[in-house]
Amino acid sequence: xxxxxxxxxxxxxxxxxxxxxxxxxxxxxxxxxxxxxxxxxxxxxxxxxxxxxxxxxxxxxxxxxxxxxxxxxxxxxxxxxxxxxxxxxxxxxxxxxxxxxxxxxxxxxxxxxxxxxxxxxxxxxxxxxxxxxxxxxxxxxxxxxxxxxxxxxxxxxxxxxxxxxxxxxxxxxxxxxxxxxxxxxxxxxxxxxxxxxxxxxxxxxxxxxxxxxxxxxxxxxxxxxxxxxxxxxxxxxxxxxxxxxxxxxxxxxxxxxxxxxxxxxxxxxxxxxxxxxxxxxxxxxxxxxxxxxxxxxxxxxxxxxxxxxxxxxxxxxxxxxxxxxxxxxxxxxxxxxxxxxxxxxxxxxxxxxxxxxxxxxxxxxxxxxxxxxxxxxxxxxxxxxxxxxxxxxxxxxxxxxxxxxxxxxxxxxxxxxxxxxxxxxxxxxxxxxxxxxxxxxxxxxxxxxxxxxxxxxxxxxxxxxxxxxxxxxxxxxxxxxxxxxxx
Numbered sequence: 001x002x003x004x005x006x007x008x009x010x011x012x013x014x015x016x017x018x019x020x021x022x023x024x025x026x027x028x029x030x031x032x033x034x035x036x037x038x039x040x041x042x043x044x045x046x047x048x049x050x051x052x053x054x055x056x057x058x059x060x061x062x063x064x065x066x067x068x069x070x071x072x073x074x075x076x077x078x079x080x081x082x083x084x085x086x087x088x089x090x091x092x093x094x095x096x097x098x099x100x101x102x103x104x105x106x107x108x109x110x111x112x113x114x115x116x117x118x119x120x121x122x123x124x125x126x127x128x129x130x131x132x133x134x135x136x137x138x139x140x141x142x143x144x145x146x147x148x149x150x151x152x153x154x155x156x157x158x159x160x161x162x163x164x165x166x167x168x169x170x171x172x173x174x175x176x177x178x179x180x181x182x183x184x185x186x187x188x189x190x191x192x193x194x195x196x197x198x199x200x201x202x203x204x205x206x207x208x209x210x211x212x213x214x215x216x217x218x219x220x221x222x223x224x225x226x227x228x229x230x231x232x233x234x235x236x237x238x239x240x241x242x243x244x245x246x247x248x249x250x251x252x253x254x255x256x257x258x259x260x261x262x263x264x265x266x267x268x269x270x271x272x273x274x275x276x277x278x279x280x281x282x283x284x285x286x287x288x289x290x291x292x293x294x295x296x297x298x299x300x301x302x303x304x305x306x307x308x309x310x311x312x313x314x315x316x317x318x319x320x321x322x323x324x325x326x327x328x329x330x331x332x333x334x335x336x337x338x339x340x341x342x343x344x345x346x347x348x349x350x351x352x353x354x355x356x357x358x359x360x361x362x363x364x365x366x367x368x369x370x371x372x373x374x375x376x377x378x379x380x381x382x383x384x385x386x387x388x389x390x391x392x393x394x395x396x397x398x399x400x401x402x403x404x405x406x407x408x409x410x411x412x413x414x415x416x417x418x419x420x421x422x423x424x425x426x427x428x429x430x431x432x433x434x435x436x437x438x439x440x441x442x443x444x445x446x447x448x449x450x451x452x453x454x455x456x457x458x459x460x461x462x463x464x465x466x467x468x469x470x471x472x473x474x475x476x477x478x479x480x481x482x483x484x485x486x487x
Contacts, residue, residue, distance in 0.1 A: 001400070010153045010206045018198035038134040041166050042148035045086070046123075046133075049152035049164040052079075052088065060099070061159055067099045076101035087168035089140055090154075091115055091161045095139050098160065102168075110140035120151045120161055139165060159485055216240065264281055266326050280319065284312045321451035324385070328458040335462050337381035342374040342383075342415050342483065349387045353395070361400030370408035376415050378463050383483065388461045390419040390479050391450040397423035397477070413485050414465075420478040426471040434469060456481075 060070045067090060079088055079101055090099040095115040119137030136146035140163075150164040287309045291302065326334060350366050357364035376383075387406075394404045402422040409416045426434060435457040460467045460481045471477040 002213075010202060010210075012199060014198050014202035016195070018194050020215065021194075034368060037169070038136070038148045042134045042150070045150050045164070045166050047150065048086070048166070049150040049162045050087075052152065053152045053162045059156075060154065060162075061156060064157075065159070069099070072099045072101055076417045085166070087141070087165040088164040089165070091117075091120075093158050093160050095120070100140070108141060113140050113143065115140060115163065117161075119146075119149060120163070123149070124153065125152050137165075138164070139300065141165075141168075147471050212297055266330060279317055279373075280312060284309065284316065287312060318451070321455060325451050325455055325458065328455060328462070333462065335382055337377050337379055339375055339377055339461075339486070341378050342376045342378075342417070343371055345380070345384060346370060346387070346408060346417070349384060349391065350406060351386070353391055357395055357404065358390075360395055360396055360398070361397045363403045364395070365403065365405050366406040370406070374408055374410060374415050375485060377486050378483050382459045382462065386456055386481070387417075389456050393452055394419055394421040394423070394477070394479075397421060399423065409486070411482070414482040415485050416480055416482045418478055418480045420476060422476040423474055425473040425477055426469070427473060431469060431471060435467070 024400065036232045052075070056071065057074065058076075060071055062068055072090070075088060079086060088101040089097050092098050095114065095117045097110050097113050100110060110333070119135050122135050123133070134148045137149040137151075139145040142169045148166045150166060152162045154162060155158050161199060242458060287305055291305050291309070298331065346366055350364055391406070398404055398421045404419070404421045407418040407420070409418070435453050456479075457467055463483055464483075465482045467479065467481040469477065469479050
């Protein structure tokens with residue numbers, strides 16, 4: 001069995017992904033809550049600086065524009081008593097800190113520091129939209145940090161601004177003390193709950209969904225015969241991958257064995273055909289010599305010799321067909337194509353078979369519209385053998401007084417040849433099998449097909465064409481095939 005099942009791995013991965021998503025969500029929520037708290041604080045205290053400036057017991061600046069420290073100290077005591085979270089600063093026209101009401105001594109005195117006035121101008125603009133909050137300004141005690149503020153102009157011209165930090169050092173100190181405990185507990189609880197829940201849910205669902213995969217993995221374990229079946233796979237997918245690889249190797253090996261067996265079969269047929277030719281040639285020669293030397297012998301003996309000669313001729317023809325079929329079945333067999341006139345080849349074949357047709361009392365003709373130029377791209381020798389097989393089959397199946405007609409017709413880029421006879425036809429149940437090797441049939445052509453039509457189909461297939469047959473019992477048969485008119 002696998003060390004880490006697939007459903008367990010996926011469940012753990014889903015738990016980790018959900019935990020990471022929970023951490024990211026907490027970070028987003030924390031940032032959003034902080035910004036929301038800043039906006040809430042600023043909206044609630046947006047007019048605080050103006051209120052402080054209107055209710056001061058005395059001006060913050062004297063007639064010479066100098067800061068009155070007693071007023072500032074009094075302001076600091078009141079601010080600390082009302083809201084110790086805020087810090088009040090007196091800014092000059094250029095934003096420098098002239099005084100502050102912090103209430104307690106500061107470790108780092110912000111006097112003299114400069115505050116960016118862009119937030120001040122944004123809050124004091126007459127058309128400042130409330131939706132633009134929070135507007136964050138510089139924190140004088142923490143340079144580089146920005147906090148929500150409230151601002152107001154001092155009554156005297158060019159006197160400066162009253163600048164109130166709404167989240168001062170005191171509030172930040174309390175928040176910093178509470179943050180580790182509260183945020184840490186929330187973060188740990190959220191992480192644990194989300195990761196555990198996601199992992200458990202994923203385990204249950206994936207365990208059910210991957211059950212067919214586990215069954216398949218168990219079934220294919222027996223396929224591995226490459227010596228690696230004892231090694232534990234990391235998961236079901238790895239097991240299936242190894243089994244498919246082993247199965248592929250087995251199929252390849254068996255396919256090679258089939259190819260080798262088929263090659264041995266072809267070699268055997270070819271060798272057997274070659275070996276049979278020699279004694280057959282000797283037998284035929286002896287029979288022909290006996291017929292010549294014994295021309296005046298007994299009629300019965302001469303008839304028997306003629307019958308033996310006919311049988312030897314039939315055997316020779318079958319062996320030639322067997323040898324030809326074995327050669328054509330070779331996957332390496334390729335036709336030697338050239339351009340030639342198909343009409344001229346048809347005329348030559350018809351003239352060559354005229355003596356055979358006349359001896360059988362059959363009229364062999366070439367259609368009158370089949371004498372024009374008809375160039376084709378094909379193997380001349382194979383096409384001639386194809387025509388001879390079809391015509392020989394038609395002559396043998398046509399009774400005396402019948403007719404065999406050879407026709408040629410151009411159809412686009414193809415040349416279509418037809419061989420029609422007026423023989424007894426082929427039974428409908430035999431038509432699907434007439435191109436099978438060694439088919440004998442059950443109709444008028446029973447025992448006449450042999451290997452000739454199988455050779456015909458193979459030659460046509462080598463040229464990329466198709467061979468078809470139409471037959472009606474008692475009326476005749478018509479074979480057609482097509483060849484390419486050009487390369």
